[in-house]
Amino acid sequence: MRAIELFAGAGGLGMGVSLAGFKPEMVVEWDRWCCDTLRENRKLAGSIISSWPTPIEGDVRDVDFRRLEGKIDLVTGGPPCQPFSIGGRHRAHDDSRDMWPEAVRAVREIRPRAFIFENVKGLTRETFSTYLGYILLQLQYPSMDRDGDEDWQDHRDRLQRHHTSGGRIEYRVVHQLVNAANFGVAQKRERVVFVGFAEGIVADWCFPRETHSLDALLYSQFKTDGYWDHHRVAKKNRVINERFKARGESLKEKPAEMPWRTVRDALEGLPEPRLDGKSGGFLNHRLQPGARSYVGHTGSPLDEPAKTLKAGVHGVPGGENMLRRADGSVRYFTIRESARLQAFPDNYVLHGAWSEAMRQLGNAVPVTLGEVVAKSVREHLLSSGA
Structure with missing residues (x-):
C-alpha cells in the first residue's frame, strides 16, 4: 500500500x-x-x-x-x-x-x-x-x-x-x-x-487494545520476582518505588497484559557508555558528561518506563533526558539509549551532535x-x- x-x-x-x-x-x-x-x-x-x-x-x-x-x-x-x-x-x-x-x-x-x-x-x-x-x-x-x-x-x-x-x-x-x-x-x-x-x-x-500495563510490571516485581530474576538483580540492589508499593502488594491475580517495559529492559545488552565513545561498537553511544540531580530534576528511574523524552537537553526541567541508577546517581542518556527508548533500531544513525540528535529524538x-x-x-x- x-x-x-x-x-x-x-x-x-x-x-x-x-x-x-x-x-x-x-x-x-x-x-x-x-x-x-x-x-x-x-x-x-x-x-x-x-x-x-x-x-x-x-x-x-x-x-x-x-x-x-x-x-x-x-x-x-x-x-x-x-x-x-x-x-x-x-x-x-x-x-x-x-x-x-x-x-x-x-x-x-x-x-x-x-x-x-x-x-x-x-x-x-x-x-x-x-x-x-x-x-x-x-x-x-x-x-x-x-x-x-x-x-x-x-x-x-x-x-x-x-x-x-x-x-x-x-x-x-x-x-x-x-x-x-x-x-x-x-x-x-x-x-x-x-x-x-x-x-x-x-x-x-477502533483503536487497538492496550497490550502492556503498570499492574503487570508490578506483579512481576512484587509478586513473582520474575522481573528481578530476569535481570539478575539481587534483593539488596532492588529499588522499590514507594509510590507503587501498596498497589503492587495488593495485586491478587496476574494481569492479562504484558508488563510495562522499563529503562532497564530497553537498555539490556548495551555497555556502560564511555567518554571516548568506545562502547562495544554501538552507534551514537558516547557518554555526555555534566548531568546532576536536584529537586524536581531527578531523571528516569531504571526500573520504570522512562519519563517522556524532551527535545531540550541540559535545560529540560524534569530531568527527563537523564537516567537515575539504582544507587541514586544520574547521567545523561546517550543518543543510542534515547533511540532505544523511542524504539529506533540499533543500526539507525542520528545525524548531528548530542544536543541535535536529542532534539530529533525528543520530537519523534x-x-x-x-x-x-x-x-x-x-x-x-x-x-x-x-
Whole structure:
C-alpha cells in the first residue's frame, strides 16, 4: 500500500508505518538535520527506510500534492506541535508554526483512503478545546477550505453549520490520547492520535487494545520476582518505588497484559557508555558528561518506563533526558539509549551532535506506537475491500 509521510522528523512514525506494510511515495521534512538523518539511513543496507524516496527538504506549504490525488492509501504525519506543547508559549491558531492547515490541505488534495496524524498531549488541554474541535471538523470536511480572508472562527462556524445540517461526511475521524508505554514502549509518552477513513470505507474501526500495563510490571516485581530474576538483580540492589508499593502488594491475580517495559529492559545488552565513545561498537553511544540531580530534576528511574523524552537537553526541567541508577546517581542518556527508548533500531544513525540528535529524538514518535496503529489501519483497509 502506498503512503505519504509529512513532517517526517527523524523518521519514527514513518518507520512504524513502513513496518506495518506501507511504502512511502513521498517524504516531506523542512529541518535540514532531520533530512540529513533520513538521507544517511536511506543509504544503509538493511535499514527500515532504505526503500524510501529522497526526502523533500523544504516547507510543506510549497508542496503541491494534486498529482497524487486518488493514488495514495495513507497520509501520515505529526504537524509541528510547538503551538500546543506543555512547555513554552501557547498561541495555537495564532502561531505561524501551526501546520494543521497543511495537514488538512494534503488530505484535501490527495484524497487518501485513510490518514494518521499525531500531536502532543497538550492539544487536549481545556485551553485548546475549541481549536481541537475545529481541527476535527476540518479533517471530516477537508474540501471546505477557508474562503479568502475568512478567519478561523468564521470557518469553524461554517463547518459546524454544515455538520449539524446533515452535510456529507468526507472522512470519519476518531481521536484518542494514547500512552506509548501501554503498547510496549519503554517510555511514558502520551500522544493524541487522529485516524480517519474516507467515505465509502466501512467505518467499524477502533483503536487497538492496550497490550502492556503498570499492574503487570508490578506483579512481576512484587509478586513473582520474575522481573528481578530476569535481570539478575539481587534483593539488596532492588529499588522499590514507594509510590507503587501498596498497589503492587495488593495485586491478587496476574494481569492479562504484558508488563510495562522499563529503562532497564530497553537498555539490556548495551555497555556502560564511555567518554571516548568506545562502547562495544554501538552507534551514537558516547557518554555526555555534566548531568546532576536536584529537586524536581531527578531523571528516569531504571526500573520504570522512562519519563517522556524532551527535545531540550541540559535545560529540560524534569530531568527527563537523564537516567537515575539504582544507587541514586544520574547521567545523561546517550543518543543510542534515547533511540532505544523511542524504539529506533540499533543500526539507525542520528545525524548531528548530542544536543541535535536529542532534539530529533525528543520530537519523534516511538516506532512501535506508529507500527501498532498503522498495522491496524492497514488491516482495516484490506478487509474493507473498498
